[in-house]
Amino acid sequence: MSRVLENLEPKAVFSFFEDMTQIPRCSGNEKAISDYLVEFAKKRSLEVIQDEALNVIIKKPGTKGYENAPTVILQGHMDMVCEKNKDTDHDFSTDPLKLRVVDDMLMATGTTLGADNGIAVAYALAILDSNEISHPPLEVLITTEEETGMGGANSLDPSNLKGKILINIDSEEEGTLLVSCAGGIRNIISIPIEWNDSPKDYLVYDLRVRGLKGGHSGMEINKERGNSNIILGRVLKEISTNNDIYLAAISGGAKMNAIPRESDAVLLVNSNGRAKVEEEIAEWNKIIGNELKTADPDLRIELELSNSTYEKVFSKETMKKVLTALVLIPNGVQTMSMEIEGLVQSSTNLGVLTTTEKEVSLECAIRSSVRTLKLDIVRKMEALADLIGARTSSEGDYPAWEYRKDSYIREVFVDTYKRMYGKEPIITAIHAGLECGLFDEKLDNVDMISLGPNMYDVHTPNEHVSISSTKRVWEYLLEVLKSIK
Structure with a gap:
């Protein structure tokens, strides 16, 4: 069976993302996608935790030379907003999304795409799947029900995580790093x-x-x-x-x-x-x-x-x-x-x-x-x-996520961006709820930042994500991980 995204780069990222578009994952209906993530980890002999809220944590040791580096939490959410046009015949509980590529944009047909936040999950899976990518010890945290009140993050048992650095991949503008968010x-x-x-x-x-x-x-x-x-x-x-x-x-x-x-x-x-x-x-x-x-x-x-x-x-x-x-x-x-x-x-x-x-x-x-x-x-x-x-x-x-005056991970992201692109990224806050607000309460003294590729019209059937931006943010994220020692 031919795949719509098989020729897109980075191949691993878009391959995992396409897998996810075939699995129901509306907020409140995450059992299938949660089980998919658990099976992914087990096949690769990675430590995995699935809690009662269906949150999934997958752990992977640091690669050679990074064994003693600080543990990094890579975080996103597995659920998506399920919206469709009135004239679209689609059952989100059973039907796969119909993907299409238009120039540099990836979108679905008549429905939301779920790049918010499937791209984060795809990034994380591609890193976990690779034996070639250099990285510190990782704890990949994929939560549930983010779109309907952050139920997964609310239910999270913080004792399952040891990392003090958290990279949230739930932002929608390349070159802009979020360091604070609204509560709701x-x-x-x-x-x-x-x-x-x-x-x-x-x-x-x-x-x-x-x-x-x-x-x-x-x-x-x-x-x-x-x-x-x-x-x-x-x-x-x-x-x-x-x-x-x-x-x-x-x-x-x-x-x-x-x-x-x-x-x-x-x-x-x-x-x-x-x-x-x-x-x-x-x-x-x-x-x-x-x-x-x-x-x-x-x-x-x-x-x-x-x-x-x-x-x-x-x-x-x-x-x-x-x-x-x-x-x-x-x-x-x-x-x-x-x-x-x-x-x-x-x-x-x-x-x-x-x-x-x-x-x-x-x-x-x-x-x-x-x-x-x-x-x-x-x-x-x-x-x-x-x-x-x-x-x-x-x-x-x-709760809101308040700005942190001194941040090691922010410095790493800024220095890496300047080295790659010759300019500084935009550091700002967002008027939207990120799970970082809850993590700020639950995870003692965690140092956080949020990034993501260019996405447009999220939460609507016109949702689309830039393919080239997805690739650039992927390369940027890998350079950041390589810099954490």
Whole structure:
């Protein structure tokens, strides 16, 4: 069977990555990929630990001349965000990803690629598999459920690791080294639904928001891209103010930590007012299209008459509560850092909007590099919930990774970069959650840094990674390991 990536360099890295794209590994469904990693280690007679959270630790002694070098932890996560386009027929629990190469870019077809963070795992496996690469003693740590609250890192038993240097390979910009990251928390507002019988002689419409770019809710929150859930709420609020409508369902987004690209609502419209509603939707296409003409030029707000029937609709009071929440909920950049130019300090992302028989849920990712500001946003969510008679809950709280003034591994990375490229790398922080925040708490006095190749549109079906950048970062990483003695 021919392989799509067999001619790409570095061969070992892309070979292992292609293997992983054939194995289900959505967050929360990592058993198969975890077992694959354990079997990989056993075949090579390497020490391996698989814990109850399915985290995998593989240990390999230092090569000749590096036996007494400090132990290095190479770290990434095995899970991926599983998103697909509405028109893509793909079952992430069984179907392999359909890979394609376009010029210098590797991507999947209609789905996320999982380079976040499969590239890290592929790097680590290629190093472990080789007998030619010089390196210090290694502890390769591959965690689970990073994308849904860092469950694997939370469950990690630190006694299984001895290294005091950790290289996280979960960044997305070549030449930029991360030395600090934001903390975060997941917040959910749940609005109880009061159902009424559907009114007679009303027309059923499907209202859709489409064409947005979406993106990573940390890395790309500062790009002012449209949030389909927020847009849908804004439009519905205005339409409901001026027209006799009812709401039967509302939903949008797939992952808390991805800026939602698509949202849907089912409206029942008084037949006498259909022309006015259709005109207003056309006008809102122009209004929001103008606002997002640079950030999201392909935005579409679609209104289509439906043949479906609905026996129940939200009561007017429930609809008012839901739309009030959607227009008042904090979303997007909240504060900017005054210490690091251009760094988002705090943000929120209304990532998932769902309707069940009992309630409408608004699920948000809250991020901040300042713990008290993170908690302040949670309090605002709680105040909003109190205002509309809803309940709120928070979970998956993870800490920030604070900047370390003196860092041996940072010096090694900088010196190696200058030697290879004749210039210094960019040293910065990131407004996204890395597992480094948890490792900073769990692993006493660990010295950390994060890097990775150029990736684009992660957490979306347009996710792609640069092939040439993957090769350069691989060569850079090997030189760094060779320099640690």
